Amino acid sequence: MTTFYLIRHGETMWNKEHRLQGWLDSPLSEDGILHAEKLRDYMKKCSFAAAYSSSSGRAKETMHILLDNRQLPIYYEDNFREIFLGDWQGKTVEDIMTIHRLDYELYTDYPGQFVATHTESFGTVTERAMFTLSKIAEKYPENNVLIVSHAVTIKCIINAILGRSINQLWAEPFINGTSVTIIEKVEQQWLVKDIGNIQHLQQEA
Numbered sequence: 001m002t003t004f005y006l007i008r009h010g011e012t013m014w015n016k017e018h019r020l021q022g023w024l025d026s027p028l029s030e031d032g033i034l035h036a037e038k039l040r041d042y043m044k045k046c047s048f049a050a051a052y053s054s055s056s057g058r059a060k061e062t063m064h065i066l067l068d069n070r071q072l073p074i075y076y077e078d079n080f081r082e083i084f085l086g087d088w089q090g091k092t093v094e095d096i097m098t099i100h101r102l103d104y105e106l107y108t109d110y111p112g113q114f115v116a117t118h119t120e121s122f123g124t125v126t127e128r129a130m131f132t133l134s135k136i137a138e139k140y141p142e143n144n145v146l147i148v149s150h151a152v153t154i155k156c157i158i159n160a161i162l163g164r165s166i167n168q169l170w171a172e173p174f175i176n177g178t179s180v181t182i183i184e185k186v187e188q189q190w191l192v193k194d195i196g197n198i199q200h201l202q203q204e205a
Contacts, residue, residue, distance in 0.1 A: 022085030049143035086118030
């Protein structure tokens with residue numbers, strides 16, 4: 001059995017500005033760094049055979065905080081990047097709503113009806129992420145593996161494993177920064193064990 005710990009990167013400066021990132025990037029905010037440090041401390045007793053990060057800077061920055069001084073094989077993986085958001089990347093939600101209100105409302109409220117023209121489709125994100133998870137499970141069939149990725153990518157993985165339609169992509173719980181989602185690969189079966197856990201942020205200092 002392979003157990004994957006899927007971590008969303010910490011809050012970034014663009015997250016604070018409600019600015020979409022996609023394949024663009026911005027550094028972690030002070031809170032993003034602090035929350036990653038809290039998760040690092042929370043997960044100290046959990047052992048990993050390897051660590052994979054999206055090749056985006058914000059995910060790499062989060063992973064290096066989480067690993068601290070652990071000696072692990074580290075891999076950077078394009079297939080764990082966030083959804084490519086085309087013309088929306090680098091723009092605030094307010095700006096996007098001014099120009100592309102209908103498309104953006106479909107994206108956020110009716111994902112099953114969203115048609116990817118300048119963006120990547122949810123299906124493509126799902127395919128690349130699940131393909132890569134399967135390859136990692138083959139390499140580490142009896143281990144824990146740490147993965148740092150992004151909200152939409154993690155949502156697509158969850159949706160695929162649960163066999164839900166794209167219409168249910170945004171179902172609760174929300175994938176907060178540094179949240180932990182745990183999935184397992186047991187022989188040919190995928191299981192979701194926990195979604196968006198933020199217990200490390202709810203503990204008293």
